[in-house]
Amino acid sequence: MQAIGKSPQEQPNNDSDHCSSGHEGSFLDDFSDVDSADDEVITKTVSDEDSKLAFLRRMGYKEADASIAITRCGTEATISELADFICAAQIAKAEDAFFAEDEKKPKHLDKQKKRSFLESEVLEKKRQKGLENGDDEGVRLPNPMVGFGVPTEPGIVTRRTLSEAAIGPPFFYYENVALAPKGVWQTISRFLYDVEPEFVDSKHFCAAARKRGYVHNLPIHNRFPLLPLPPNTIHEALPLTRKWWPAWDERTKLNCLQTCIASAKLTEKIRKALEAYEGEPPLHVQKFIMDECRKWNLVWVGRNKVAPLEADEVEMLLGFPRNHTRGGGISRTDRYKSLGNSFQVDTVAYHLSSLKDLFPGGINVLSLFSGIGGAEVALHRLGIRLKNVVSVEISNVNRSIMSCWWEQTNQTGNLIHIEDVQHLTADRLEQLMNMYGSFDLVVGGSPCNNLAGSNRHHRDGLEGKESSLFFDYCRILDVVKNLTSRYS
Template structure:
């Protein structure tokens, strides 16, 4: 399976600690060149998550991981919407050719009214829906992630269905007091775990006894869950995540899966100054993997740099910490 260009990594850059920064936001080629330049010129590897799931999303990864002997994680996540939501097949019209969702949308304003309006349009057509009307309905379905929940009835994807598509455990985001729109919002920039697991799968043979992970902008724990699904023990995870909701989600997953390692949670990357990193190195002996992704709040908000299309300041903080970790690693071998 050829998914993208081989990472241009060699020499010292190819040595541990390994790093991976995943961006699931659609940014320009120039923006990729700019962020690549801050990470030793490593070229991004692009993957479409539809190769692994029912989500069709172009993702880019900057990493120094080996590319040989990758493998998919099993069991696999659903590959189509119908696989993820089997009940919908009874109502899905033949003219709706969608197999994948195109994004993780958290927009809820007016969604009930939209579904009612579309349903009325279909019923009023009495089975004679024009090509133009079909195209309009499909456009709305794609934009709002609507699926067929009854005869001529549409509704939004529910959080547990989105979790299934993204490769997370059932009810992973189901915290007390968190409503469905907020649960979807928490997953807006989350990793699709089958996709990132494919890249991380090479670590299983390299670290059979487990990994020490520094996870920056952990979100709802996509990288941690991917490693767990691969069967790689987590010796320790130092997780940096500002969202209190996301931290609670990860902490609850850690307890539910009875991880034997240590979970250390920090509520801001500003806490990772040199002295704090030195203390972590003394405690854990260093890190084997520094993983990071798009920064966001649990509401799905992100600070966007107009020229880069993503939160560049948070990315630069990731690079700062990574460079410091790699330079310190030589003293803790």
């Protein structure tokens, strides 16, 4: 409860108004010497500034505090930097109050002191940001990316100490892309009780890569994989491609399965390029083709013929049952999209497997950003009974996919749909918990739209339009945690 406890909602209470009114002038005065004062930059970032302001407001900060932070840190500052600044300002405020009562300093000296304190805070942040390949505090990706262990290498780490605030109930499991912009995982970790993320590449579970970070408070000893083990190489997963696979294509694993597939134009271009030669093409042609094959996950389906994966194949590689996303009115395009946004079931199941012994009678699940139900499928395949599942998912085709699966697997529990996480208020949560009992697991991966490397247009980090829903995950988890501790 550290991170959240320190956070917005409860924080500004103590000393918010003398923060805003009293010293506003001095903050504004200081602005002149902050960084660049380019006219262009300022006009260009006005809307950006507005959105950040709105965002900080949504996080629960007072408008005045948020406004000061933006003015002081500059419009280039990230949300997390701004949040840090507000915290620092409040600490400084408290210290000021302390000193003011303790010793009787002249007022201007007080100001001076605070200014330098805040200055150093800002400089510290800038310094951390400036350090490219970070050092001490930076979250580093493990190499190989196997987290606390994978089935082939179990028990890399068997013990870890969680902060008091992180320990359940409920258990929680949060997921997002590992290769997010810098600073994102620090923020995610800080908001989730400072739990160290477990970074895992699903290529250690199946035939396709999927680099993801998982923040959870689950036990990490005695995990076990789903059986049967899924195909581990491209050849095992797609045996028909072997016949056409050229020796100079040395791939054994596919790259990350995404939401879009290659164009027909590209596969035709590759075919034409190959048909110009008998036998092996020259190296520069091989290079071109391999680059495209890796970029678009193309596989060999005939002589000189490559093709993108079929949706069925993506489904299988991600560990979903056959036809899980097929039919029911979903378009082919949307099917790729839903699959591309989903969990790799075997990976997630391995992490969740430690729950099986703990809940022999089944569990209640709060599933946020459920998508096509990767978490539910994983739990089901682990043989963990789903008693009550409250599933929050904005897309109606995804909700319908989940409903169909629920029916087809003859679930004995209840499935409750909610459309929007933003409508899942504390009152509604209390109501649900009174009706169905407390939640044993809060699971979900919030939108990666604004974090993912493939996004050319709006890769603007956690404060992005969709990715900021991460903070709703935090909010909801916090409410569930508080309600749970109250009733047990």
